[in-house]
Amino acid sequence: MKKYYLLTPGPTPIPPEVALESALPILHHRTSEFGAIFTQVIEGLKYVFQTQGTVLLVTSSGTGGMEASVVNLLSPGDKVLVASSGVFGDRWIKILETYRIKPETICNEWGKAIDLGSIEKKLKTNSEIKAVFTTHTETSTGVVNDLKTLGEIVAKTDAVLVIDSISGLCAQELHTDKWHLDVVVGASQKGLMNAPGLSFVALSDKAWNLVEKAQLPRFYWDFRRMKKSLADKETPFTPAVTLIIALNQAIEMIKKETLEKIWARHEKLARATRAGMQALNLELFAQNPSNVVTAVKSPQGLDSGKLVKKLREEYGISIAGGQQDLKGKIFRLAHLGYMNEFDILVGISAVERGLKELGCQGFEFATGVSAAEKILF
């Protein structure tokens, strides 16, 4: 018998009551019944984003929401700034370069947070910068960035602040309006406990001003068209109807638990995971760890890919390895979305068992779960 556990930073487990909603007979997307559900979802997303601004929904991966933000805000020749310390921060650079916009970049060592001081300095010396792009929780390194302070810095300038919170949304504290975040991108398959296929973009009025003026080409991604359809409780093109209906159910669960309790749950699960790993003498990779995913350095001499493979193939437990330069060097345990205390114990226990069976030395077996449990209960 093999049971499967998903402890990866997206897709994350889908609650059965959410999954079943997506299996109900499909509705047509231009009916009052679907319109009512769609409106509820948009309202629910406003709560999740903590915004009174515009929230748009796109049928695409999160990356689609990122590209949509770029083409809706910018025009050829625009000056922009990207602050990155990981794979997903770098994705902003790649998207921008695709549109022949060469961003100024502040790239920090991976594992560290982005450097707010340098961003502030850059903005002061270059008043032409139209937008600052960065990441909320950098999934590749397990780092969380301080968006509250960054928001205060950027709000003093004419630039808009554009945030990839694809993995952070509904897991790590975020206040779009209160923190002066102008554009925030999210996706369905992370904290929102849904299947992948939907991305979301929250926009402030300051950002919307740019949308009206932007000259980069856009058809499917066009925010103006989406906003216009929103007034009719519709999307411009056939949306992923079943995923939206399931999302409505997930948002109901989120509203019932409340965002504050969800953030606190993630904080506790993350803290327990970190304690469990440290009890095993393992070193955390992130200097400023997020509550989304815990990145752990592989013990000396062990390719983390081997551990990930063993857990997946032998125990049915999916965790993530390292990406790009971190391949083989770290593994990542997510505590994201539909996860409770017992799930964390499963994850830590699987790591302990894997390390033991791979012959790793230098740690006392069964101390990880013990350390975690002391925090969890």
Next chain:
Amino acid sequence: MKKYYLLTPGPTPIPPEVALESALPILHHRTSEFGAIFTQVIEGLKYVFQTQGTVLLVTSSGTGGMEASVVNLLSPGDKVLVASSGVFGDRWIKILETYRIKPETICNEWGKAIDLGSIEKKLKTNSEIKAVFTTHTETSTGVVNDLKTLGEIVAKTDAVLVIDSISGLCAQELHTDKWHLDVVVGASQKGLMNAPGLSFVALSDKAWNLVEKAQLPRFYWDFRRMKKSLADKETPFTPAVTLIIALNQAIEMIKKETLEKIWARHEKLARATRAGMQALNLELFAQNPSNVVTAVKSPQGLDSGKLVKKLREEYGISIAGGQQDLKGKIFRLAHLGYMNEFDILVGISAVERGLKELGCQGFEFATGVSAAEKILF
């Protein structure tokens, strides 16, 4: 008690065994288990497209697949031709214009097929034309275009032929390779009996040559990146995993029935629908009607929107109205995807009942189902 029936040209009904697949616990998209399913889906799509070429899968609506085709084939300044006689033919023009490519256009009266003679002439007098864009089955008018002949015409030139077969795929006969179609775009929520959220693009080697050289900007839509990932049984970005798993089930059903039988089933259902409508003294809108959807002119004095609304709200039966200039003037009964003979009788009967209750004259009640049944059984 209200039962719901979906007789619209997308989304179409989803077989329960397909819907339930999408509710199973989600798999991670970078595992060998998902890789195996993804590979099966791509192979299955090759059968559906009738191609040995490249088939790519995008997480987006069908329109995303259309935009992706434009940006992957063309460069600024390219000369292209669009043949259109409906909303979806015109969509090619709008997408092209977004990228500042002003196409030559051959726009026919709606309800007629595209004009092959004019296309041939245009191609002969303008050898610079790089691509011809058109539609297989024009959903807005119920017309099918003769792609076999068009394929022969374009194959003699250096131009590639780009087809929107979003509503036609797996319903109306189509042979990508045999008919020399270079690019064919499909989507999940039509003949493929799945939920919306996936689009597909089949590409010939002739088309792939352009992909390598195209200069329009593309990141999420980049076919080169998708083809590279395909070799690893992956997609570049997190795909709509649950929709792909469900699609695998739908494709199994399609392979079992066989494409030839599916095309024949659609042909018979369409023929019965047309006979049913004509028995009610209603006029068909399309001169060259497709097997996907039957467009019917509203009886004198009746706004077709009223009929559509009555059927939906009072009988639980969704059919489609007219779009743009055809709003109020036609209604459309789809016989697309997971539909059998009895579904057709339901649709025709609903129209008869609606017309009667709306006080329409000039037809003999209960003759529509009778005429249809004589063809169906």
